[in-house]
Amino acid sequence: MNRPRSFESLDLIIDSDDHQNGALDTTIDDILPAKSGARPWVLPKPLHKSLADEFGNTKWEYLTQDPSKVRYYGSETYFREGLHSTMQVLGACLYHTLHRHTAIVFKPDAVVARKILPALEFLKKHNFDPVFAYSFRYDRLSLREDWRYQLNQLSLERMRLNTLLAQMGDSLLVMLRDSEADRKVPASVRLQLMKGPSFPEQQTPKHLRFVLGSWSRLLKFVHTPDEPADLIREFGILFEDEERRNILRQTTSASADKGMSQVMKMIDTLQAKNPYSPLEFDRSAEKLLSHHFSLAEKGGRYRTFFERLKATIESCRKGEKLDWFALEAELVKLKQNITWDHLVLAAKFIHHSYENEPPLVPNTGVKIWRTRRDLLQV
Template structure:
C-alpha cells in the first residue's frame, strides 16, 4: 500500500510492490527522482533503463583489484559514463543498506562500519543500452552473490576474486529505483543534478566516455592507500608470530599470561575450532600485541556470522536471493 500523499512510483523502476511502497516515502529516492524528472523530461525511463551504478569498496582498493574490476566491466559490454571517489561514514553505511541491515548481526554492522569507512571508494555510473532488461538488473545478476562460495565463472566476484561475505569488492544497485536512491545517498544535489543533465544532453544518443577518468582515479586511490593482504591465514600467521614474541618476553616470569592465551586462541582459530574474533582482539589488547585496522577487518569479516537468526530483511538483496535474512 502506498503511503498517503506519496507519489506513485512507476513500475519500470522496480518489479517489487513493497519496494515501490517503501521508496515512495524514502527521502533519498524522492530527491533523486525529482532531480532526474526535472532535467529528464520524457527521457527518465530511458535513463533508468540504460544505466547502472557500481561502488568499488575499500577492500577493492587495498587489494589492488580496482583496475581488474574496471577491465571486467568494459569486457562485459558496459560503458563507463562517469567516475568519482566517495567517502562513506557510519551514517552513509546505514543509509546505503538501510533495508537490509535490520536482519544483520551486530558483528556484521560493526564490521561494515570498520571497513567501508577505511578509505575512499570508487563510484561508477555505467551504461548498457539496447538490452530488454534494465542495465542495473543485468549488472546485479552478473556481479555474483555476496558469498564467494556461491559465485560462478563469468561473474565479476568470481573472475576478479573476493575474500568473504563482506570483503567482496563491489556493491551494485539492484534495480533502477535503487540506482536513483543510491545516487542520492552517495552524491549531493550539486553533483547529482548536473550528472543527470550531462548524461541526457547527448543528443546524438552516444554514451559519455569516462574510462580515462576512472583509471586515473584508480591510480590516485592506490597511490594514497597502502596495499593489504586480506586473506585470513596471513593475518592469523602475523598475529601468532607477534603473540609468540610477546610470550618469549614474559616466559621468565613463570606464566604465559595474555600473550600465551592469545597464541592458544589463534591456534584454535587457525584449526577451525574457534571463530572468536572479539576474543582475539581482547587478548591482543591485554598482551599489548598491536592489531592494525585492516587486521581487525579481516578477522571480523572472515569469522563473523552475518545474520540474525530468523530475521528477514525489509527488502531482498539480489546478491542473496533465496537466502534467509
C-alpha cells in the same frame, strides 16, 4: 522630488532616515516596475494533497518491480530527494537514461587489493562502459541507511565490521553505460545478475565476485544497486543535491573514451593513497602473529594478548566463532590500530548473519524483470 530609478539606489532609499520616518513615498514598484508577462515562482494548482501526487505524472514505479519498494520508497526521504534531483537533470529522458545506465561501487577492500582494474576489464567484456567516477566515504549512518532493509539479517559483529571496513578509506563510484545491443533488462538488473551472490560457495566463473576472488561475505569488493529505483535511492543517501546533479550530467554527456580516461585518473589517485594488501587469510594471520609476537617481548598485557590471539586462531580453525567485540576491546586497551589483517581475520571467523531471518525488503524485483521483459522502457 526626483525619484531614483536605478537598482543601485535601492539600498540608499531603504536605509535613509526620510524613508524610515515615512517622509518618502517611493516604493519597490517605482524602482523595479514589474515586467509584463514575467512568470512568478508559484506552484501549480491544485496543490498536491498526498505523497502519491508529489511527482505528478512521473510513474517512478516503473523503475522497480518489487511491491515492497513501491510501498516503502515512495514515502522515504532519501528516495524522494534522489528522484527530485534526477528528474531535474534527466527530465523526459529519465526512464531511458536509468534503464541504460547503472553504477558500481568499489569499496576500500577493492582499492587495497587492486581489484578495480580486473573488474573493469570484466565489465568491458560484457558491454559495460565506464563513463564517470566519483570518490566518497561511507560513514556509520550512510552505511546503515543504504542497507536499512537488509541489516536485520546481519549479526552485530558483522555490522561493526562493515563500518570499520568502509571507513578504512574512500570508496569509488563508477557510472556505467550498458552498450549491449539486445538489452532485455535494465542495466542495473543485468549487472546485479552478473555480480554474483554474497555467498562465495554460490558463485560461478560467470560472476564478477568469483573472478575477483571474493572468498568472504565481508570482503566482497563491490556493490551495485539491484534496480533503477535503488540507484536513485542510494544517490539520495550518499550525495548532496548538487553532487547528484553533477554525477548525472557527467554520466549522460561523457563518451566512453573520455569517461575511461577520467576513471583511470581516479583509480590512480586512490591506489596511490592506499598501499597494496592481498587480503589473504594465511598471509594476514602470519603477519598478525608476527607483529604481536614482537610486542609480546614487552611482557604483561602484550604477552597475554599474543597468547590469546594464537589460541583464538587455533580454535577458530577448528570451527569456533571469533568474538570480535572482545578482540577489538583488547586492541583498544593496548592502543593498537585495527588493520586490514585484523579485518581479514574477522572476515574468516565471525558469525556473519542469521540464515533464517528474511530481509525487510526481499529482492524479488530482479526475478520479475527477467520474466516480464515487456516492462523494459527503451
